[in-house]
Every structure is written in structure tokens, then in C-alpha cells.
Amino acid sequence: MYLIYQPEGAEEPQRFLYKPQKLMTVERENLERRSRMDFADFTKGVLNGNALCRRALLWVMLKRQHPTTKFEDVDFAWDELKLEYSKQEYELMREQMIAKGNADPEQLEQLDAEILTAIDEQANEGKALPPIAV
Numbered sequence: 001m002y003l004i005y006q007p008e009g010a011e012e013p014q015r016f017l018y019k020p021q022k023l024m025t026v027e028r029e030n031l032e033r034r035s036r037m038d039f040a041d042f043t044k045g046v047l048n049g050n051a052l053c054r055r056a057l058l059w060v061m062l063k064r065q066h067p068t069t070k071f072e073d074v075d076f077a078w079d080e081l082k083l084e085y086s087k088q089e090y091e092l093m094r095e096q097m098i099a100k101g102n103a104d105p106e107q108l109e110q111l112d113a114e115i116l117t118a119i120d121e122q123a124n125e126g127k128a129l130p131p132i133a134v
Helices: 025-035 039-048 053-065 086-102 105-117
Strands: 002-007 012-016 079-084
Touching: 002 086, 012 105, 025 039, 025 053, 039 053, 086 105
Parallel strands: none
Antiparallel strands: 002 012, 002 079
8 A cells, every 4th residue: 555645746656565563663652642543543544534543654654764753744735645555455345345256246346446547555564464554
């Protein structure tokens, strides 16, 4: 999954690879502290569009590039930040829908369309991991 940040006026978006299982302990602790949630709830909050969770996640990602970035300095318009699944994550969702036997043909068609345009992280990361930490 990718966190995509494109502030108004930026020519190109910043694309951050977001794999909850790959965050460092200090980053996870900072996310828990800022969101006031345990990490499993935080990851669900990110997926569900919780503004505080997404702001905290962007802060952690920006701190990797600029270590002195303060949480209070991270502010964005809602349309400047989004999440995108990778091609492998969409493929995993599709496989799981079929395996569970609840594959709606329309949903499969929509997933197939997303797979065609999604970022292929195969070369970088290998097998897709679920976007929620357990």
C-alpha cells in the first residue's frame, strides 16, 4: 500500500510505501501515542479514513526524510493525501474473494481494472501483506 501526498502546487506526488509490519518500533510507538490507539486499531483507522491516523502516518513518513519535522507542522487538505493499494494487494483481495465464495462478478471486474493500473511492487517487495497489523 502507498500513502500518496501531493500538496497543492507540487508537480509530482510523494509516494511512501506503507507496510504496517515493516514500521520500526519507535515509529509504531509514535503512531500509537499520537492517535491514542493501539497499533491494530491504528491500522484500521488509516484504512477507514481516520484523519488523525492519516495525519500521524504522514508525519512518520515525512520524518524519515526530514527528522526534525514536528507533528504540529503536518497539515494538509484532505484531497492532498490518499492511499493506493499495490497490484499485489489487489490480486490478494481478488484471490480471497474467490476463495471465500462470495465473488460478485461486478466486484471482480472492478478489481481487475484496478490491477491493470496499480503499482507493481513485485520487484521491490515480493509477496503482498495484509494492510492491517494483527
